[in-house]
Amino acid sequence: MIExxxxxxxEKTVTPDMTAKAVGSGGLEVFGTPFxxxxxxxxxxxxxxxxxxxxxxxxxxxxSSSHLAPTPVGMKVSATAEVTGISANGKMIxxxxxxxxxxxxxxxxxxxxxxxxNARFLQKCNDKLxxx
Numbered sequence: 001m002i003e004x005x006x007x008x009x010x011e012k013t014v015t016p017d018m019t020a021k022a023v024g025s026g027g028l029e030v031f032g033t034p035f036x037x038x039x040x041x042x043x044x045x046x047x048x049x050x051x052x053x054x055x056x057x058x059x060x061x062x063x064s065s066s067h068l069a070p071t072p073v074g075m076k077v078s079a080t081a082e083v084t085g086i087s088a089n090g091k092m093i094x095x096x097x098x099x100x101x102x103x104x105x106x107x108x109x110x111x112x113x114x115x116x117x118n119a120r121f122l123q124k125c126n127d128k129l130x131x132x
Contacts, residue, residue: 001051002086002093008047009080010039014073031071036079036107037063040097044081044111048093058093058113059121065109071101081111091115 012018018035020026025034041060048058071077078100085094092114099107 002048002083002090004083004085006047006051006083007080008043009078010043010046011076011078012039013076014071016073019073028070029073031073031075031077031101031106033065033067033107036067036077036099037065039077039079040065040081040099040107040109040111041113043079044093044095044097044113047081047083047095048113052115055118056115057118057121058115060111061092061114062112063097063109064111065097065107067107069101069103069106071106075101077101077106079107084110 014031016022016029018032019029020032021029023032023034025032041063045058079097081095081097083093084096092112095111097109097111098105
């Protein structure tokens with residue numbers, strides 16, 4: 001059962017392919033914001049996935065985040081997601097997300113995920129190809 005207060009933390013070591021320069025979101029070889037937000041989403045997904053029935057998953061529908069401090073290649077980063085709300089119908093989950101490196105907080109924000117039926121979601125996605 002998904003409950004408010006559940007948390008999950010994911011960790012990675014920043015590699016050259018995770019930099020702003022590598023992804024094209026900036027010109028410097030520092031931890032890129034898209035990768036920070038991706039790690040935040042991953043933490044949120046992992047936070048609730050074990051509580052979902054077989055064949056169900058979550059997809060990100062909204063994320064709002066600040067990126068407060070740079071992190072160099074070679075330093076470990078972590079992202080923590082905490083469930084802060086569940087919609088009345090149980091299909092939408094909101095999270096507080098934070099990211100840290102060895103020096104402290106590097107990012108924070110909010111994230112929302114929708115619970116989906118994996119097969120139905122993929123079918124809806126793939127049906128787009130038939131229409132174009």
